[in-house]
Amino acid sequence: MKKGKKLYEGKAKIIYATNDKNIVIQYFKDDATAFNNQKKTTIEGKGVLNNRISEHILSNLAKIGIKNHLVKRLNMREQIVKFVEIIPIEFIIRNVATGSITKRLGIEDGTVLKEPLIEYCLKDDKLGDPLVSEQHILAFDWASKNEIDLVKKMILRINDFMIGMFMGVGIKLIDFKLEFGRIKIDGKNEVILADEISPDTCRLWDSITDKKLDKDRFRKDLGDLIPAYTEVAKRLGILHEQSNVSAVNVTQLSSVKRKNK
Numbered sequence: 001m002k003k004g005k006k007l008y009e010g011k012a013k014i015i016y017a018t019n020d021k022n023i024v025i026q027y028f029k030d031d032a033t034a035f036n037n038q039k040k041t042t043i044e045g046k047g048v049l050n051n052r053i054s055e056h057i058l059s060n061l062a063k064i065g066i067k068n069h070l071v072k073r074l075n076m077r078e079q080i081v082k083f084v085e086i087i088p089i090e091f092i093i094r095n096v097a098t099g100s101i102t103k104r105l106g107i108e109d110g111t112v113l114k115e116p117l118i119e120y121c122l123k124d125d126k127l128g129d130p131l132v133s134e135q136h137i138l139a140f141d142w143a144s145k146n147e148i149d150l151v152k153k154m155i156l157r158i159n160d161f162m163i164g165m166f167m168g169v170g171i172k173l174i175d176f177k178l179e180f181g182r183i184k185i186d187g188k189n190e191v192i193l194a195d196e197i198s199p200d201t202c203r204l205w206d207s208i209t210d211k212k213l214d215k216d217r218f219r220k221d222l223g224d225l226i227p228a229y230t231e232v233a234k235r236l237g238i239l240h241e242q243s244n245v246s247a248v249n250v251t252q253l254s255s256v257k258r259k260n261k
């Protein structure tokens with residue numbers, strides 16, 4: 001398989017074409033952005049960790065029947081994924097109220113929700129990914145009723161699975177963002193999970209201390225993002241080394257793995 005031209009560059013990832021029109025390469029960058037691109041930096045090693053964590057979660061979701069775009073991880077920064085037509089909606093799932101919902105609705109930070117709450121945001125950076133309703137999605141044909149119903153079912157299953165997976169390693173799944181895409185499988189139109197699931201797209205708090213182990217460390221200037229993401233990877237059993245992992249160690253780890261291939 002040959003890597004072709006860049007098809008799309010987002011805030012944290014790049015998509016490259018391949019010589020197979022159904023397959024693309026997803027490259028994880030070290031760039032971190034927040035507040036609609038107003039805050040930006042590069043955090044060495046973040047892409048490597050997100051690639052590994054997302055691979056772990058998506059491959060486990062596939063095992064419980066959640067169809068997704070991951071084919072396989074190619075190297076420390078790249079995955080081979082199925083080419084999909086992304087549904088232009090960010091699906092936000094909340095188990096505990098924090099972040100934008102607390103500001104928007106005046107809900108106390110940390111309020112545990114009776115049931116998982118699904119919110120829809122239009123994927124449009126220029127507009128700041130505005131919150132929309134199911135009616136907006138139908139009115140403007142961003143997705144069909146059938147697609148939304150399917151996605152909602154998948155979301156609840158994914159949430160249940162991920163709550164359990166993280167709970168088992170002492171982490172609370174507070175909220176997260178998912179993206180879905182359209183694809184033809186055996187001539188049939190299907191909707192599958194796409195994008196990534198990582199500490200960039202989830203809020204993850206330590207079960208005992210509520211320490212933030214996710215991108216809020218960057219958004220809120222808490223520092224130590226790489227040690228936090230490394231902690232998530234270690235607890236999920238993806239990284240095994242004992243030492244304090246720094247950005248340098250993550251970079252070393254990637255070169256060691258490359259040499260060992």
Ligand code: 5GP
Nearest residue numbers: 092098099100101175176177200201202203
């Ligand atoms: P909030 O709406 O509170 O800012 O975010 C809710 C959840 O969705 C958080 O876990 C956050 O990381 C994720 N999320 C929402 N929008 C985006 C986005 O544009 N990019 C990323 N990486 N995550 C997002």
